[in-house]
Amino acid sequence: MAAHEQFAEDLALYALDALDVSQKTAVAQHVETCVACRRELESLRGDMALLALSASGPHPPQRSRDRLMSAIAAERPTVASERAASSGWFGRLGWIAAALVLVTGALLVNDANEKNAGLQREIAGLKTKTAAQEAELERVRTEFAAFQGPEARSVTLEIPKGQPQPQGKAIYVESSGKLLFVANNLPALPDDKAYELWVLPSKGNPVPAGVFRPDAKGSGVLVNPPLAAGVSATGFAITVEPKEGSAAPTTKPMMVGLVS
Amino acid sequence: MASALRQNAQDDAREVTARTGGEASVLSLVAGVRARDESAMAALYDRYSSLVYAVALRVLGDTGAAEDILQEIFLQLWRKPAAFDSARGSMGAWLSVIARNRSIDALRKRKPETDIEDVVLSVEADFADNADRGRALVKIREVMRTMAGPQRSALEMAFFEGLTHTEIAERTGEPLGTIKTRIRAGLLSLRAAVAG
Numbered sequence: 001m002a003a004h005e006q007f008a009e010d011l012a013l014y015a016l017d018a019l020d021v022s023q024k025t026a027v028a029q030h031v032e033t034c035v036a037c038r039r040e041l042e043s044l045r046g047d048m049a050l051l052a053l054s055a056s057g058p059h060p061p062q063r064s065r066d067r068l069m070s071a072i073a074a075e076r077p078t079v080a081s082e083r084a085a086s087s088g089w090f091g092r093l094g095w096i097a098a099a100l101v102l103v104t105g106a107l108l109v110n111d112a113n114e115k116n117a118g119l120q121r122e123i124a125g126l127k128t129k130t131a132a133q134e135a136e137l138e139r140v141r142t143e144f145a146a147f148q149g150p151e152a153r154s155v156t157l158e159i160p161k162g163q164p165q166p167q168g169k170a171i172y173v174e175s176s177g178k179l180l181f182v183a184n185n186l187p188a189l190p191d192d193k194a195y196e197l198w199v200l201p202s203k204g205n206p207v208p209a210g211v212f213r214p215d216a217k218g219s220g221v222l223v224n225p226p227l228a229a230g231v232s233a234t235g236f237a238i239t240v241e242p243k244e245g246s247a248a249p250t251t252k253p254m255m256v257g258l259v260s
Numbered sequence: 261m262a263s264a265l266r267q268n269a270q271d272d273a274r275e276v277t278a279r280t281g282g283e284a285s286v287l288s289l290v291a292g293v294r295a296r297d298e299s300a301m302a303a304l305y306d307r308y309s310s311l312v313y314a315v316a317l318r319v320l321g322d323t324g325a326a327e328d329i330l331q332e333i334f335l336q337l338w339r340k341p342a343a344f345d346s347a348r349g350s351m352g353a354w355l356s357v358i359a360r361n362r363s364i365d366a367l368r369k370r371k372p373e374t375d376i377e378d379v380v381l382s383v384e385a386d387f388a389d390n391a392d393r394g395r396a397l398v399k400i401r402e403v404m405r406t407m408a409g410p411q412r413s414a415l416e417m418a419f420f421e422g423l424t425h426t427e428i429a430e431r432t433g434e435p436l437g438t439i440k441t442r443i444r445a446g447l448l449s450l451r452a453a454v455a456g
Binding site (some may be wrong): 008009010011012013015016017018019020043044045046047048049050051052053054055056057058059060061063064065067068069071072073075134 | 356401404
């Protein structure tokens with residue numbers, strides 16, 4: 001399958017990020033859906049790499065290597081502290097000696113070094129922020145991994161007929177109580193009302209599974225609302241409730257979906 | 261003349277060998293990094309840092325800024341070794357494109373737009389060993405050397421200076437269409453030279 005000829009030149013510029021914004025968006029959208037052009041884009045990036053190989057220059061200084069390895073060592077989370085805690089007086093004396101060296105060094109710093117220290121603090125702050133963001137991303141990935149597992153069951157909730165159709169999708173892992181619910185085309189609600197999701201158990205009354213209000217486009221999402229693990233769900237339902245939620249449904253369900 | 265060219269080729273090959281290190285398996289080193297083996301990371305750095313640094317320095321023209329890019333890229337590799345997909349091409353090619361993109365971001369003083377996980381490329385040429393890389397570099401430099409001046413200039417302005425085709429057209433006074441054609445043809449000629 002050949003790439004589209006009309007995109008050929010733009011693909012090369014897109015690989016180099018040398019297109020203007022509007023053209024960039026058009027190519028990005030096309031590449032999303034066209035496998036042949038996506039492959040050609042990857043090849044063009046490969047060609048870019050060849051061009052990069054033509055660059056030559058001095059080797060990086062040794063301090064760059066030291067800096068990297070120090071940064072990597074600094075990311076070891078617990079080993080250093082555990083070692084310090086178990087090393088007794090010798091270890092502590094070592095730390096005290098190191099601290100004395102640092103204090104002595106600190107007395108000798110000049111203005112330039114102080115500025116450098118400020119920059120280092122700024123970098124450290126940014127690193128911490130980046131690490132926190134990565135941890136959050138990892139947490140979200142872990143959460144969503146459960147919804148792709150063999151235990152995850154997917155149920156579609158919808159009103160029988162009508163336009164536009166509100167629709168909800170619930171993905172539920174019974175053993176862990178993890179639940180992802182996404183709804184679209186929901187009618188707007190008065191300020192004092194919200195939608196409430198219910199788990200319909202095999203025995204007993206509906207179990208509340210979270211309250212949400214749709215956004216301006218009528219979309220709403222619930223991710224892992226507080227829910228006891230092991231509730232055997234036969235289905236899910238949505239009702240309109242007071243915005244703080246109800247312990248039991250007070251209105252007729254507007255959407256119901258049964259586990260098939 | 262011929263012997264001078266041959267000497268240049270040998271020098272280039274030696275340079276690549278020096279810049280990319282020995283031939284221990286990249287995959288085994290990446291596996292080591294995944295297992296949090298710092299010595300594996302050091303080996304990858306020793307192998308590819310010169311390439312990354314050369315690209316960053318060429319784009320930025322400032323050793324401090326190039327060192328920052330070097331640090332940033334290898335730290336990302338340490339944190340996300342799974343981002344490298346060996347099935348798509350060599351690590352050197354992958355890193356060099358990341359280095360170029362990150363350097364352009366820095367040149368434009370904008371927030372980094374390139375995540376290493378987003379850079380997907382494929383290279384037909386096999387850079388499995390230093391001899392292959394050396395031969396490729398010789399061919400690449402020859403293509404660049406013999407490329408028509410305006411074409412090489414357009415390609416380098418886009419690649420190393422991060423200019424858009426509109427900016428290149430304004431700078432050179434050439435029509436936009438001509439610039440587009442030159443850039444694509446330039447990239448394809450590199451591909452053809454290495455594949456041939």
